[in-house]
Amino acid sequence: MEKEVLFGKTLSELQEVVSSLSLPKYTAGQMAQWLYQKEVTSIDEMTNLSKNARTSLSEKYQVGPEDPVSVQVSSDGTKKYLFKTPEGGYIESAYIPEKKRSTLCVSSQVGCKMRCLFCMTGKQGFQAQLTVGEILNQISRLPERQNLTNLVYMGMGEPMDNLDAVLKSLEILTSDWGYGWSPKKITVSTIGLVPEMHRYLENTDCHLAVSLHSPFEKERRMLMPISQKYSIEDILSALKKHTFDRQRRVSFEYIVFSGQNDTKAHVKELARILNGLKCRVNLIRFHTIPNTPLPGTTEESIQQFKEALLAKGIMTTIRASRGQDIDAACGLLSTREMKNTFQTNTLKISPNQ
Numbered sequence: 001m002e003k004e005v006l007f008g009k010t011l012s013e014l015q016e017v018v019s020s021l022s023l024p025k026y027t028a029g030q031m032a033q034w035l036y037q038k039e040v041t042s043i044d045e046m047t048n049l050s051k052n053a054r055t056s057l058s059e060k061y062q063v064g065p066e067d068p069v070s071v072q073v074s075s076d077g078t079k080k081y082l083f084k085t086p087e088g089g090y091i092e093s094a095y096i097p098e099k100k101r102s103t104l105c106v107s108s109q110v111g112c113k114m115r116c117l118f119c120m121t122g123k124q125g126f127q128a129q130l131t132v133g134e135i136l137n138q139i140s141r142l143p144e145r146q147n148l149t150n151l152v153y154m155g156m157g158e159p160m161d162n163l164d165a166v167l168k169s170l171e172i173l174t175s176d177w178g179y180g181w182s183p184k185k186i187t188v189s190t191i192g193l194v195p196e197m198h199r200y201l202e203n204t205d206c207h208l209a210v211s212l213h214s215p216f217e218k219e220r221r222m223l224m225p226i227s228q229k230y231s232i233e234d235i236l237s238a239l240k241k242h243t244f245d246r247q248r249r250v251s252f253e254y255i256v257f258s259g260q261n262d263t264k265a266h267v268k269e270l271a272r273i274l275n276g277l278k279c280r281v282n283l284i285r286f287h288t289i290p291n292t293p294l295p296g297t298t299e300e301s302i303q304q305f306k307e308a309l310l311a312k313g314i315m316t317t318i319r320a321s322r323g324q325d326i327d328a329a330c331g332l333l334s335t336r337e338m339k340n341t342f343q344t345n346t347l348k349i350s351p352n353q
Contacts, residue, residue: 005064006043006057007035007140008133010168011177021056032177039140041065064133067141068093078323081142085110085134089127091156093138096322103150106138108166109157114191116211116224118255120289121156129162135169139179151181153188154209154253160188160196170204183207189253191226192235201242209282210235212252214261215269236273244278251280258297262305271312280315287324 009017014028027049034046043049043058068081069090079095089110096103111127112119138155139145151173153159159166166188172178173186183205190197191211201208212232214220220227244250252274256262270281283306286296297305302318309316 003060003062005131005133006031006061007064008131008136008168008172009035010132010171011175017057017061021053021060023053023056027053029177035063036140036172036178037180039065064137065141066137072323072326074323074326076322076324078326079144080323080326081138083134083138083141085128085130087128091130091134091138093142093155094323095142095144097144097147098320101149102144102147103152104139104142104148105152105155106135107155107157108135108153108159108162112157113161114158114224114226116191116226117292118213118223118257118286118289118294123289123291130157130165132165132168132172135165136172139173149185151186152209153186158191158193160190160193160200163196163199167200167203170206174204174206184247187251191224192230192232193226194230194234194238197235197238198241205248207249207251209251209253210239212281213255215266215273219261232273236277239277239279249280250277251282253282253284255284255286256297256302256305257286258295258301260295262297262301264308267305267308267312270309271314274314280317281309283316283318285319285321287321 006014006017011028011032014031015025018025018028018031030048031046034040038045040046041063043054043061043063046054046057049057066083069084070082072080074080077097081093081095083091083093085091087110091107091110093107094105096105108130109126109128110130111124112121113126115122139148139151142148153166170183170186170188173181174183184207187207187209188200188204189209189211190200197208197210211224212220213223215232217227217232220232239250254261274281283302285302286294288294288296306316306318
């Protein structure tokens, strides 16, 4: 029988483990410290647990960390790590070092259900939810983990579509008994799943980033089919029920497609719908992916769009493009690995089978 993984369990879940084995209550706190602060890879390394406790734990449990299977390194220092899941899928994490900060972009699902026109992960389709441990594993097994200053849940998948696991991972990340991160250093993105967004904002102080990409409903539905379920008005109404300040902010992610969503009409409509909401618009350059008709933008065009939004009183920034000489766009590396695995497995099957 396969042993259950301890890594990824919250303190209350570790307390349940301890109780089931009739171990002292304080053992749960000791285990949390070993798992998330000392980052051990085996139960035997938990040396302040009694030998009997370690033996009892080892009969049913394992720690369970997994190293990345490959890495791509960009000339600008960006690194794209590929992790393999127990089911045989692949997920990606992007490490982005800068002068004053180092950010890790983590995945929350294998593939994605949302089918956004501009996203390579969506073209894979949905394969599996990541467990809490598989989300946190991207951080704990990162060779540069000691350099990290910021985390963004903007990798593969829709975080709000795996909200139970995401919230537990945030609890472990921000708790004193866990990693002890400040919520101000963590941002979780969403396409705009309204009920889950409410629950997220009620249960964490981490930042929120909403994928917008157009202020016009018809255009947004073309880019993001899920928006047929939750409209822009639904999303904005939900956000206005919550407080955003220095402790927690909301930003809108806006991929710029030249001549399609960066016109004067878009500037005017963005100013209208965002009026009264304390927020930031984060403009993103689009880099072409296979089988997508959407055009990228020029540096001149994106700068003009930024200036036009600033003139309307909208706080606007442009996300720096990183890792352009590697498969930095979300989903490219894992898609390539999936294809290679499929071709390899196909070659192993003889024509007579």
